[in-house]
Amino acid sequence: xxxxxLHLPTLSVQEGDNSIxxxxxxxxxxxxxxxxxxxxxxxxxxxxxxxxxxxxxQGQRVTVLLNKTVKHLSLQIAATxxxxxxxxxxxxxxxxxxxxxxxxxxxxx
Amino acid sequence: NAGVxxxxxxxxxxxxxxxxxxxxxxxxxxxxxxxxxxxxxxxxLIYYSVGAGITDKGEVPNGYNVSRSTTEDFPLxxxxxxxxxxxxxxxxxxxxxxxxxxxGNGTRLTVT
Numbered sequence: 001x002x003x004x005x006l007h008l009p010t011l012s013v014q015e016g017d018n019s020i021x022x023x024x025x026x027x028x029x030x031x032x033x034x035x036x037x038x039x040x041x042x043x044x045x046x047x048x049x050x051x052x053x054x055x056x057x058q059g060q061r062v063t064v065l066l067n068k069t070v071k072h073l074s075l076q077i078a079a080t081x082x083x084x085x086x087x088x089x090x091x092x093x094x095x096x097x098x099x100x101x102x103x104x105x106x107x108x109x
Numbered sequence: 110n111a112g113v114x115x116x117x118x119x120x121x122x123x124x125x126x127x128x129x130x131x132x133x134x135x136x137x138x139x140x141x142x143x144x145x146x147x148x149x150x151x152x153x154l155i156y157y158s159v160g161a162g163i164t165d166k167g168e169v170p171n172g173y174n175v176s177r178s179t180t181e182d183f184p185l186x187x188x189x190x191x192x193x194x195x196x197x198x199x200x201x202x203x204x205x206x207x208x209x210x211x212x213g214n215g216t217r218l219t220v221t
Contacts, residue, residue, distance in 0.1 A: 043199050044199070049209055097154070098151065099151035101149060
């Protein structure tokens with residue numbers, strides 16, 4: 001069946017650099033997407049969401065971009081900090097949420 | 110607000126034992142969910158509820174049962190624990206419609 005997937009399982013960045021985490025989705029009818037952050041031993045924490053009628057949405061140090069043409073979602077983290085080290089999931093709402101397997105982000109001090 | 114609270118945090122069960130994973134939320138969310146998370150896999154939906162007295166199966170319901178007698182509580186019951194149920198279980202809640210899920214911190218269950 002259709003599923004949400006992530007391009008890279010791991011990502012290492014230098015502290016202060018920008019991070020980009022990608023996600024592909026396969027259902028063009030999906031109209032709501034969420035990015036979650038999960039730290040070790042904790043539950044997923046909401047970061048930012050976007051509806052399909054938008055291409056871009058910004059939060060504090062984070063930006064989500066949605067490209068409906070190629071069914072691609074990305075999360076950009078500006079000035080990455082050690083506290084950003086975690087696993088990041090995208091989720092796609094198709095009547096119920098479907099989650100990607102996650103990308104592990106490591107911030108190098 | 111405490112958000113979504115799950116208990117216990119950890120549990121070890123023997124094969125065939127039963128247990129209830131507790132979940133409560135104080136955000137007055139109508140919708141509640143149970144997910145399991147296995148290594149290298151995305152979260153899988155076990156059961157969900159759109160309100161008190163209403164429950165429905167998700168993607169992987171076999172071996173589990175739920176009830177929803179109040180808006181706040183949504184316990185998950187394992188009747189005959191099996192090694193395949195070793196996992197981390199997350200409870201979540203949300204408002205109806207287009208709304209993000211809010212997760213608890215999980216219950217790590219090992220069945221041996």
